[in-house]
Amino acid sequence: MKRAALLLTLASLGACSVGPDFQKPQPALPAHWGPATRSAAVDRQWWQQLGDAQLTALVERAAEANLDVRTAANRLEQSRIARQVSGSQQLPGVSLGGSYQRERNSAVGLLDASNRSGKSSFDLWSSAVDASWEVDLWGHVHRSLEVADAEVDLSRAQRDGVLLSISAETAADYLKLRGVQAQIAVARQNLDIARHSQQLTQTRFENGVTTNLDTANSAALVATIEARLPMLQAEQARFINALSFLLGAAPGALNDELHEPKPIPNPAPDVPLGLPSELAQRRPDIQQSEAALHRATAAIGVAKADFYPRVSLGASFGFQAIDGSDLGAWNSRQWNYGPSLYLPIFQGGRLTGTLQLREHQQQEAALNYQKVVLGAWHEVDNALTDYSAEQQHHAALSEAVRQNELALTTARERYRGGAIDFINVLGVQRSLLETQSALVDSSTQAALDRVLLYRALGGGWPQ
Numbered sequence: 001m002k003r004a005a006l007l008l009t010l011a012s013l014g015a016c017s018v019g020p021d022f023q024k025p026q027p028a029l030p031a032h033w034g035p036a037t038r039s040a041a042v043d044r045q046w047w048q049q050l051g052d053a054q055l056t057a058l059v060e061r062a063a064e065a066n067l068d069v070r071t072a073a074n075r076l077e078q079s080r081i082a083r084q085v086s087g088s089q090q091l092p093g094v095s096l097g098g099s100y101q102r103e104r105n106s107a108v109g110l111l112d113a114s115n116r117s118g119k120s121s122f123d124l125w126s127s128a129v130d131a132s133w134e135v136d137l138w139g140h141v142h143r144s145l146e147v148a149d150a151e152v153d154l155s156r157a158q159r160d161g162v163l164l165s166i167s168a169e170t171a172a173d174y175l176k177l178r179g180v181q182a183q184i185a186v187a188r189q190n191l192d193i194a195r196h197s198q199q200l201t202q203t204r205f206e207n208g209v210t211t212n213l214d215t216a217n218s219a220a221l222v223a224t225i226e227a228r229l230p231m232l233q234a235e236q237a238r239f240i241n242a243l244s245f246l247l248g249a250a251p252g253a254l255n256d257e258l259h260e261p262k263p264i265p266n267p268a269p270d271v272p273l274g275l276p277s278e279l280a281q282r283r284p285d286i287q288q289s290e291a292a293l294h295r296a297t298a299a300i301g302v303a304k305a306d307f308y309p310r311v312s313l314g315a316s317f318g319f320q321a322i323d324g325s326d327l328g329a330w331n332s333r334q335w336n337y338g339p340s341l342y343l344p345i346f347q348g349g350r351l352t353g354t355l356q357l358r359e360h361q362q363q364e365a366a367l368n369y370q371k372v373v374l375g376a377w378h379e380v381d382n383a384l385t386d387y388s389a390e391q392q393h394h395a396a397l398s399e400a401v402r403q404n405e406l407a408l409t410t411a412r413e414r415y416r417g418g419a420i421d422f423i424n425v426l427g428v429q430r431s432l433l434e435t436q437s438a439l440v441d442s443s444t445q446a447a448l449d450r451v452l453l454y455r456a457l458g459g460g461w462p463q
Helices: 002-015 035-039 046-050 053-065 067-090 140-206 212-246 284-305 350-416 422-456
Strands: 093-103 122-135 310-321 333-342
Touching: 046 053, 046 140, 046 422, 053 067, 053 140, 067 140, 140 212, 140 284, 140 350, 140 422, 212 422, 284 350, 350 422
Parallel strands: none
Antiparallel strands: 093 122, 122 310, 310 333
């Protein structure tokens, strides 16, 4: 009864854990983000807000097939398995063993269990069930499991970060592809206008109404626009290949699917884009740095527990016999049980040094968490500013294109009537081409800014 009471007492002490308990940080949002902004929701599947079914399909396919995503998912599974391995420390270890040996003892040795004085060999049969369990007196096992749990959280945040990055990169490359295709359409439209002007100047030259200066200028404009097309087409091929790579496919695998031009997605500007109050819980980089801080804090507890005694309970029951036919007989039984104690006395400064190292690593993790949070706030603020500015930029360019189109129509009519020189028509058409190209770039950038804003806000796949 006394022995049993002793064992129960040791087991009951296992609830104590040394070292600091992790306190989840609660970073405050910047003061100039108002209450309305703080409470707005962000759609996790933000790519659907762009209103392009093909884009949605590509993002979802990338989430399944992208090699970086699959690698991150594999690492998450590894961390879960490692946590399962660490969790086994909480339970007793039980093993079953058996052996057979042909032996002969020394005739002048200290021990001869066979009672044959070393004069002949003999068989030795044995089997046993062994059990052991470490009593977690100071939380060594508990803190080790806490470290493993933090590793799982860290791997999950890394997986979510890769998913967010790949979905944003897929959307961005798709938008850039549609932007390049729109630039190709603008170039071809202006090429048709330039060729028509070239025919007009050639006719006027043949009729003696104008000089070869006009024909040369019109031919130069046609050649200039034609020179843009091969580079734009090469850029189109690069973006298709970039999307193929993101989907884990070979170069050119998406040519048939993406070669046909489609409009640049134009999401409605009035879609709510506020900052959620739980922004710190949404961004994978913040979650990753928080998990790293948790891991470093728990590691201090592991290091502190190493200073204290470690007690293990062990037991064994089995059989041993020289004659195999006696193995299993009750009188061949053997058993033992009892605690074992390990107490570190002198480790040459290893334990102290390890504890100091873990404390400094925890301080570094805390500083990194602050840096990541601060960087996130700046990224969100910049994304909001860029998105708003691009909306204004796009509106102004739309008006510029409208006025240039009107100016070109007027200039061509006046040139046809002989009221102005072709140099005036040439200048207006070049202005139109420039503003149309700038408007396409602005449309692309406005959609890209929406993607960057959603990425900054931590929108992405549900956990």
